[in-house]
Amino acid sequence: MPSLLQVANVSKSYKLKGYWYNRKVFTALEPISFELKAYKTLAIVGEIGSGKSTLAKLLVGAETPNTGTIKLNGQTLEPKNFKQRCQHIRMIFQDSGTTLNPSLTIHQLLDEPLKLNTELNEAARSQLIRMTLQKVGLLSDHMNFYPHMFSGGQKQRISLARAIILQPQVIILDEALASLDPSLRSQMINLLLDLQQQMGLAFILISHNLGIVRHFSDEMMVLCGGKVVEYGPTHQIMQEPKHRYTQKLLMSQHFQLCRK
């Protein structure tokens, strides 16, 4: 199967404030390359400030890389072409549920991306909204409800519905499971894995929780200070971490991993 997403030598530096004259820059991400196929999950792990969110922002086009290219199905994603990206690469955050506009019904919230990105008429959009709500384990009647009428776990499902409604190919989960309690988290993981099989989705999972990474991902990439220190099949890295930093990360969560 050919790669869906190809990231080649992508890097990001920020010009530091107060250093305009001598142009002091901070490299948040050194050149990074990887490929991801449909139906697969790549986990990105690393401590706070290691560059995980910077990579996510580059992939969704929220930041422009200093070097490198990002290709989807062999086609280069242009930095400012948001329409091209927002259909194919979607992102879900830790507190996506809290970003749902409280004054809109679920129908209105899910209708927005459809109105902006498709030519579907009202009846077809409503039908797609119903089907998408069912896909994420909610009822079609929920489309008349407002966000405050849902629990945290249900709100995360609504965010997922909004992410998949345009039939994307890649979904970035940026600590998307972190605020859920263990039982809701397991339900959400099972739902995500089902959707991956149904829709051929590729996931990029950004997580501090190595138990989730081990359960969920096929490959993992370990970032430290903006550099890739280890990249390969998850089970292999978990069993035999080669880099000291990865060994330390695994040791720090050894207790939790043993209990799972």
Ligand SMILES: Nc1ncnc2c1ncn2[C@@H]1O[C@H](COP(=O)(O)OP(=O)(O)OP(=O)(O)O)[C@@H](O)[C@H]1O
């Ligand atoms: N706009 C910016 N200007 C300057 N530095 C930035 C900017 N955005 C991020 N950084 C720096 O880049 C580094 C990487 O940040 P990033 O948010 O990618 O880390 P992270 O691994 O996602 O951390 P966390 O786990 O806290 O989300 C950090 O040192 C951060 O301070």
